[in-house]
Amino acid sequence: MAMLAALHFLLPSLLLLQLTSDCEIIKPSGAHHRVQNFVIVVNSLPDKMCPATLHTERHFTAGEVVRDIVIGMSDGLTVPFALAAGLSGAAAPSSIVVTAGLAEVAAGSIAMGLGGYLAARSDADHYENERKREEDEIVQVPDTEADEVAEILANFGLEPNEYWPVVEALRKRPEAWVDFMMRFELGLEKPDPARALQSALTIAASYIIGGLIPLLPYIIISEALEALKVSIVVTLLALFIFGYVKGRFTGLRPVWSAFQTVFIGALASAAAFSIAKAISA
Template identity: 65%
Template sequence: MALAEGELDKSLLNQHTEKHFTSGEIVRDIIIGVSDGLTVPFALAAGLSGANSSSAIILTAGIAEVAAGAISMGLGGYLAAKSEVDHYKRELQREQDEIIAVPDTEAAEVGEILSEYGVQPHEYTPVVNALRKNPQAWLDFMMKFELGLEKPDRKRAVKSAVTIGIAYIVGGVVPLIPYMFIPIAKKAVLASVVLTLIALMIFGYAKGYFTGNKPVRSALETALIGAIASAAAFGMAKAVQLG
């Protein structure tokens, strides 16, 4: 009878397909890169336009900023991801040592964790005993449920650096496009504003869609942030020029 129930449960699982978005880290890196890539060069170009710089100068400065920004952001992503891996390794070793040195204490912690989910002692005792017979499963359980740590991808650091860097370049090129074709900066900045705001709205909509937020609201919020950044830079450049 137990086997039949197990087979039934397995059958139900095979029939049920859950749809979850599992590329959160990649999307996060893209969001970081594109959002900064769109706003920072946009604000820089707007600020230089406010100082009556030529399109050629603005384009040169913008390209230099995009290159430097992509390297800086990529390096930051690499170091952050590497720190996450190093932290996991340290905690894994510490938890492994504790399981060997004080197994009874660690077993008690398993029971305490399960009790927080409403599992009674007579119910979780067999689970604790089963984990004690399987040290690797026990270690994985403690890492996930006691420390709340998921095993990071060892290649994550390089992937993060490349993803953020490329995303920054893609975003950073957008506000500079008008300056490639319009020699007069005052005219180019208007086209840059329109083009960048459209790009921000598209990006914000996509961000909201993939992260489960309201796409329209996300599009408007992203565009508003970009508009505020560029307006601030433009205003500061004008103030310095008048001063």
């Protein structure tokens, strides 16, 4: 019963660690994940577990993609907007604003995308280095690592008679043991191999889309100051919508997030316009 209580308490995580390989585990897909309740079959193979019931929950799991969109879109809306406002304050014609703006969007998207790629690669390299260290430690100092597992489980409120069977089960499964230490000792999860390229493309595309919005009025209207007025309205509206949607996805209050995003964009553009106006005066 102690073993059952311990496994039931840590069930979602232990399933991910695949403490059993005899029963098929359904892996997460899209915005859903499946949590299976298990029962222990008391027979000649007492440590084997098979699914009893299936419970499906809905969760939003595209957090990394949303983060990349937020990074790219927020900078894409703000930086070209501030640049266009600054050039307009310096009395530059619309054609100059468009040319400089498009050049900035191109350079910015490349720089932001490259930054996202390097950050994701750094996360992947860090994970692999830490995993290699954990693999070495469970071989070189297995008792110490086992004590660390026991300490982690004890922090969840389990008693020694409940968590020691789990510790012994993990010691028999080195791969699952390392997975457990990566997840619960270091707080690291294995990155998606395609994450780096996906992050780079998402950030770059979001930056381009965001950057074109404040430039569209300059493409249509030849008078720079008139284009600036339209650009202010269009961009602030886009910032408000973007901030609202960002708040919905990130758990912030949508209206507060919207006004915060608008304030930052307006402040940046006003500062750029004022500085350019003062320099050109």
